[in-house]
Amino acid sequence: MTIANEQITVKDVEQLLFKEADLLDSWKLEEWMQLLTDDATYAIPTTDNNEGDHRNSLYLVADDHHRLTARVKRLSDKWAHAENPRSRTRRFITNVQIKEQTGAELKITANFIVYRMRYGFTDAYVGQYQHTLVVQNGELKIKDRKSLLDLEALRPHSRVSIIL
Known part of the structure; x- marks a missing residue:
């Protein structure tokens, strides 16, 4: 479906986020990368400094x-020690909002819960996505992807080895 800049709706954004969730939960990471721009970033700030800048603050992920x-x-390598065996995940996305739109660029937020099942344990990562989306060749793409965790600490999780 081709999207024009002036007709982007919350439903369009939801469909992108739902597709992304499905690809990540299915471990189709190469296909997931196709949802990103060629200059995309992916960031997870620490749980105690959601507003910090990755250039001068500690981040869990700043790619x-x-x-x-x-x-x-x-992560796609079957011998990846951090995810061998792979975690099973299930993502729930709610409260999707377009916060700002300037031309072909949108700032959006959405709440998430990512359940991760591995070794008989279930962990819940709860937080908010803050993404910058752009229209490229009639498609919505993710330019900046930031996952803000609402957790006070990573215990009992201790790490983030999946893509949130």
Whole structure:
């Protein structure tokens, strides 16, 4: 479906986020990368500093497109120690809002819960997405992807080895 800049709706944004969730839950990481722009970023700030800048604050993840591509390659390898065996995940996305639109660029937010099942344990990552989306060749693409965790600490999770 081709999208024109002036007709982007919350439903269009929801469909992108739902497709993204499905691809990530299915571990179709290469296909997921196709939803991103060639200069996309992916960031997860620490739980105590959601507003910090990755250039001068500690972040759990602060990937540019090159590092994100390497992350996907590592996670896709069947011998990736952090995800061997792979976690099963299920994502729930709610409260999708377009916060700002300037031309072909949108700032959006959405709440999420990502359940991660592995080794008989279930972890819940709860938070808010803050994305910048752009229209490229009639399609919505993710330019900046930021996952703000509402958790006070990563315990009992202790790490984030999946793409939130």
